[in-house]
Amino acid sequence: MSRMLTVVPAPVSAQPRPDADFEVDASTAIVAVDGAGPVAEYLAGILRPATGYALPVVADSRPGSITLTIDGGDGDPAGYRLDVERTGVALRAAGAAGLFAGVQTLRQLLPPAIEAAARGSGPWTVAGGHVADRPRYAHRGVMLDVVRHFFTIAEVRRFIDLVAQYKVNVLHLHLSDDQAWRLEIRRWPRLTGHGGSTQVGGGPGGFYTQEQFRDLVAYAASRHITVIPELDVPGHTTAALASYPELTCDGVEPPLFTAIGNATGFSSLCTDKEVTYRFVDEVFAEVAALTPGGFLHIGTDETHATPEEGYLRFVERVLPLVGRHGKTVIGWQEVLRAAVPPSVVAQYWGRGTDDATVAAAAARGNPVILSPSKSAYLDMKYTEETPIGFKWAGYVDVDKAYGWDPETVVEGLPPSAVLGVEAPLWTETVERFDQVEYMTFPRLPAIAELGWSPRSTHDWPDFRRRLAAHGPRLAVQGVNFHRSALIPWE
Ligand code: TNX
Numbered sequence: 010m011s012r013m014l015t016v017v018p019a020p021v022s023a024q025p026r027p028d029a030d031f032e033v034d035a036s037t038a039i040v041a042v043d044g045a046g047p048v049a050e051y052l053a054g055i056l057r058p059a060t061g062y063a064l065p066v067v068a069d070s071r072p073g074s075i076t077l078t079i080d081g082g083d084g085d086p087a088g089y090r091l092d093v094e095r096t097g098v099a100l101r102a103a104g105a106a107g108l109f110a111g112v113q114t115l116r117q118l119l120p121p122a123i124e125a126a127a128r129g130s131g132p133w134t135v136a137g138g139h140v141a142d143r144p145r146y147a148h149r150g151v152m153l154d155v156v157r158h159f160f161t162i163a164e165v166r167r168f169i170d171l172v173a174q175y176k177v178n179v180l181h182l183h184l185s186d187d188q189a190w191r192l193e194i195r196r197w198p199r200l201t202g203h204g205g206s207t208q209v210g211g212g213p214g215g216f217y218t219q220e221q222f223r224d225l226v227a228y229a230a231s232r233h234i235t236v237i238p239e240l241d242v243p244g245h246t247t248a249a250l251a252s253y254p255e256l257t258c259d260g261v262e263p264p265l266f267t268a269i270g271n272a273t274g275f276s277s278l279c280t281d282k283e284v285t286y287r288f289v290d291e292v293f294a295e296v297a298a299l300t301p302g303g304f305l306h307i308g309t310d311e312t313h314a315t316p317e318e319g320y321l322r323f324v325e326r327v328l329p330l331v332g333r334h335g336k337t338v339i340g341w342q343e344v345l346r347a348a349v350p351p352s353v354v355a356q357y358w359g360r361g362t363d364d365a366t367v368a369a370a371a372a373r374g375n376p377v378i379l380s381p382s383k384s385a386y387l388d389m390k391y392t393e394e395t396p397i398g399f400k401w402a403g404y405v406d407v408d409k410a411y412g413w414d415p416e417t418v419v420e421g422l423p424p425s426a427v428l429g430v431e432a433p434l435w436t437e438t439v440e441r442f443d444q445v446e447y448m449t450f451p452r453l454p455a456i457a458e459l460g461w462s463p464r465s466t467h468d469w470p471d472f473r474r475r476l477a478a479h480g481p482r483l484a485v486q487g488v489n490f491h492r493s494a495l496i497p498w499e
Pocket of ligand 1: 358386
């Protein structure tokens, strides 16, 4: 079967033409027209190691090449058209994001060996035919919790590269919680100096300097991924309270917390103190300045240690403080308990009690990101045999990760309110990066497909078959993916 029929996420339309395969060879060039240069260089970087070919990026058109064109049309800037003929490959898009998505499709039309870091033997055949494609939703996210266990910049970069191939365009970084604070804040240096020094289990932890974080954001942008930083307030804040005890109500410094903790929240900034609001204001001012992307995430989840009246006052006072920096504010679904303007984005995780609140807010205009824990939480075990992970939201094997619709998962949610989907990976039990890979793959491709592909393509038998073809690709990339028993892996 043509590799054009194994692309994940499924394209809007794909028409294989077996007589139109294109072969990448030593004479192939990559032609970049009208601003396509950076994506062309990225493509060359993918194709050069395995092929060993020079694959020069050139500006002048020539036959037998791979041509990338930004045609400036009025199409969806995130969509693309890909035409593979015997005589050459043409990839066209209205914007660079579309070209980048098209490159992810193009690499999947080559044999899995193209993903190797060292030279292989080919032939390097691109499956012939035509693809026309565009995303269903603007927000196709993944979240990584770098708090409960710390992951290095190099590891986060690899994560970015791995998720980008499934057309994920948002990386939400969970940067503070009870166990640690991971982002340098210059006005509040003890947050990382003290609060960043450990992790679950008491290991050494770590943090990102502002410079490192800026570089990471730029790296993600080169993969057309927007970083959304989350600093979780007013709950999930033991690390901040231990670093600055004036943020507690009783002024007593709590010890650093290195246990897994309960999921309902046991810490809180003191919502009655002015210093709390100065803290939040200064923290988000620095974070906003580090973040070219349009979103800041303020957490607001599981605030059982915050008196309700104080919580509502806190949220209502903090939203305009954070919003002043010109960013759209995201909060977990609990944020909707407060009186929030319709610009606030709610991230649904579906603990089962807030559905009516979320649907009502969405009807008033609040956009919603869908991360239903029983389907999209990457920290849930696949099966009872999975050695790590939780099961409070149930087991989530690939069929469950794939088997939901963003437009019907919350009863009464107007479909127009759906900004997109996001798969969160909380890391209380995830200690090492190979375990991050294990929990992420292959569930993330399933959720990424829900975010990208039109609902008309949704078909579990077909998805199983297509995903099976990705086993060899992930293996060549050295990804420690879970060989779910539900998938007939190639
Ligand atoms: C709930 S869902 C949390 C996290 C935990 C996670 C573990 C949500 C917004 N908060 O603090 O890490 O469960 O599955």
